[in-house]
Amino acid sequence: MDGKVISILGISILFLITLPYWLPPLVVKLRIFLFTKVNGEEGISIPSDRINASEFRRIYSNKSASGRSEGANLSNLFWYWLSPGAEMHQEHIENGEEYNQIASVTKAVLSISNQEIETLLQKCGAPAFSETMIKSWKIIKLRDFIMPIWVRFFYELIFGESCSKEDEKIILKHSSNVVSALKCCALRDMPTRNVLTKFLIDKLNQGKFKYDFPGNFSVEEKALYLQGVFFTTAIVQMSDAMVHTFLALSKRIDIQKDLVQNKDNARLYDNVITETLRLYPLFGIAHRITKDAIQVDDQNVKEGSVLCFNYPKYHRIGYDNPDEFIPERWNTISKGKSNYMPFGIGTNRSCPASNFSLILMKKTMSIGLNQFTFHSSVEHTRSLPNRGSCILVSKKYKLTKGKRIALLSFLKIQDQWEKVYVSISQLLFGFIMILHARNLKLTTSYYQKERYNKQKITP
Numbered sequence: 499m500d501g502k503v504i505s506i507l508g509i510s511i512l513f514l515i516t517l518p519y520w521l522p523p524l525v526v527k528l529r530i531f532l533f534t535k536v537n538g539e540e541g542i543s544i545p546s547d548r549i550n551a552s553e554f555r556r557i558y559s560n561k562s563a564s565g566r567s568e569g570a571n572l573s574n575l576f577w578y579w580l581s582p583g584a585e586m587h588q589e590h591i592e593n594g595e596e597y598n599q600i601a602s603v604t605k606a607v608l609s610i611s612n613q614e615i616e617t618l619l620q621k622c623g624a625p626a627f628s629e630t631m632i633k634s635w636k637i638i639k640l641r642d643f644i645m646p647i648w649v650r651f652f653y654e655l656i657f658g659e660s661c662s663k664e665d666e667k668i669i670l671k672h673s674s675n676v677v678s679a680l681k682c683c684a685l686r687d688m689p690t691r692n693v694l695t696k697f698l699i700d701k702l703n704q705g706k707f708k709y710d711f712p713g714n715f716s717v718e719e720k721a722l723y724l725q726g727v728f729f730t731t732a733i734v735q736m737s738d739a740m741v742h743t744f745l746a747l748s749k750r751i752d753i754q755k756d757l758v759q760n761k762d763n764a765r766l767y768d769n770v771i772t773e774t775l776r777l778y779p780l781f782g783i784a785h786r787i788t789k790d791a792i793q794v795d796d797q798n799v800k801e802g803s804v805l806c807f808n809y810p811k812y813h814r815i816g817y818d819n820p821d822e823f824i825p826e827r828w829n830t831i832s833k834g835k836s837n838y839m840p841f842g843i844g845t846n847r848s849c850p851a852s853n854f855s856l857i858l859m860k861k862t863m864s865i866g867l868n869q870f871t872f873h874s875s876v877e878h879t880r881s882l883p884n885r886g887s888c889i890l891v892s893k894k895y896k897l898t899k900g901k902r903i904a905l906l907s908f909l910k911i912q913d914q915w916e917k918v919y920v921s922i923s924q925l926l927f928g929f930i931m932i933l934h935a936r937n938l939k940l941t942t943s944y945y946q947k948e949r950y951n952k953q954k955i956t957p
């Protein structure tokens with residue numbers, strides 16, 4: 499081989515070996531650039547150079563920051579990702595009579611005692627964490643492992659009966675597609691989602707949903723409501739919340755031990771949950787459309803502006819080592835006095851399931867940590883494109899130090915290489931979906947139709 503061939507070979511090998519280190523960050527930068535170009539820069543970001551973090555709560559809770567969807571391009575994208583039926587999703591409809599009716603159903607479903615919540619979770623969750631499933635150790639994707647638990651849990655909460663394997667598959671396929679599309683790891687799969695709508699219509703027609711539904715909603719609208727709030731939001735949010743918790747703990751074996759040895763120390767559990775939701779808030783951006791002008795410092799934010807509340811940014815201001823997972827910090831600082839708001843602001847449509855979710859998170863942690871130790875070396879970001887790769891080790895199995903190091907190294911290398919193709923597919927899928935959402939304009943056309951219908955009724 500002559501020198502030239504050897505140099506080309508050498509450069510090619512170097513290119514390939516270093517690919518996982520420079521390609522994914524480059525693709526992320528390109529993705530943000532393209533998304534902004536295609537989608538346009540819309541909205542006033544809070545906090546930002548213009549509006550500081552101390553204004554976050556005041557502006558969020560302002561009476562005029564009350565528009566939910568109408569009038570923002572961003573809504574077209576959210577409605578696209580949450581289709582079908584974003585117009586029936588409690589989170590996305592405008593304040594008014596229909597909103598109140600829908601919110602009252604959610605409230606009724608979530609009004610069960612703490613004891614009932616825990617009993618149902620024990621039934622639906624414990625079998626997955628049973629030692630019969632994993633006798634020694636196993637590499638898993640936390641999201642794939644945990645999501646079926648929430649499918650079974652919310653199915654039984656809604657319909658009052660156990661979820662069959664076939665029904666579980668229908669719901670799981672839908673929820674997995676929503677979460678994958680939201681993270682641009684897959685395209686939106688409408689046929690799969692429509693199967694769930696049809697399935698829920700059948701359930702409602704069979705009288706399986708026992709709660710009163712005020713108002714004049716059709717069966718299809720009711721099905722879309724259930725699909726959006728419980729078989730999308732509830733399952734996706736609880737899955738992500740637990741993936742973040744276990745993945746963060748998988749890098750702090752000392753805290754895992756502490757939690758197992760001090761089961762009754764509620765403070766320990768609270769600190770882990772608080773810190774998880776601070777560092778990995780489940781909402782990236784929540785937006786509102788102003789119904790009137792708002793005064794911010796010396797500036798006038800005019801009516802019809804889109805306010806974008808940036809949770810990850812807000813949750814990093816005012817903390818020592820803000821990017822580190824340090825549950826112990828909550829021994830000396832308080833949630834009320836910190837820049838911390840994982841469930842939104844009470845006066846402006848905060849999460850109706852905040853207490854409910856915290857009980858579930860605590861109980862799931864306790865079930866999981868009782869059976870397994872969690873280890874991981876993968877990258878942990880808020881959007882979790884790697885679905886949280888993790889090694890589950892049965893408490894009854896002794897993993898030697900050598901084996902642990904070998905497994906963690908394997909996981910790290912696998913994660914680096916996975917990032918190469920995941921980041922490229924995220925770029926591609928994200929671009930396609932943003933263009934598609936821009937074309938469909940689901941929110942804009944829905945409100946145009948609404949206005950047209952109203953004009954026809956009251957000439």
Ligand code: HEM
Nearest residue numbers: 588589732735739780781784840841842847848849851855
């Ligand atoms: C740890 C888990 C969860 C977190 C961190 C979370 C977080 C949030 C946040 C930040 C908001 C407010 C967004 C905004 O201001 O626009 C919200 C709203 C909402 N969440 Fe959750 N959520 C969680 C679990 C759940 C669950 C389990 C359900 C369903 C049972 C749920 C249903 C809703 C609904 C329906 C809304 C809209 C409320 C309204 O507009 O009236 N969430 N959530």
